[in-house]
Amino acid sequence: MGGNPLVPTPLWPLPDWVMDAEDGHGALADYLSAFVLGERASEPYRLASVDGPPEFERHVGGWGEIMMNWRPPEDWPAGESGKIAYLESFTRAYGRGRYLFPAITGAGKTMHPLMAWWAVLFVLSMLARYEPARWGAHIAVDSSRHAVTLERILGRAREVVPQVVAETLQEVGG
Incomplete structure (x- = not known):
């Protein structure tokens, strides 16, 4: 070189x-x-x-x-x-x-950004659906130390996920 x-x-x-x-x-x-x-x-x-x-x-x-x-x-x-x-x-x-994205255990491949966002949003949606009282406690701005972080994650997802989906469709579509 x-x-x-x-x-x-x-x-x-x-x-x-x-x-x-x-x-x-x-x-x-x-x-x-x-x-x-x-x-x-x-x-x-x-x-x-x-x-x-x-x-x-x-x-x-x-x-x-x-x-x-x-x-x-x-x-x-x-x-x-x-x-x-x-x-x-x-x-x-x-x-x-x-x-750099982390490896998926045993696969020898990195996690795709779309998969990372899917996992985060899936976990949060399961918490909201199946544990509504705990979800409510986590998003209570006056009493939860997690509320602001969750608000930022969801706000960022609203901005980023459509862009990541479009980029992924272009990536696989050629």
């Missing part, structure tokens, strides 16, 4: 348990094991801090970020288009970006 063979990308949000671990490299590797990285699994990345602990950046709200430098295989095409194609080989398009 010509130029810099590494493909730098930020990885976020990282949970506290990864950033606060005594062995940051091991915790990051454990975290990444939940994602399908294919051939990248043996040495998927290099960090700026190879000899020391990972340089996690903690953001407001507690979530963290780290700059990953992915190493494409030797036979991967050179240049910016090759780097973009490499990232596309193990990420999924979602909204205006590309993301």
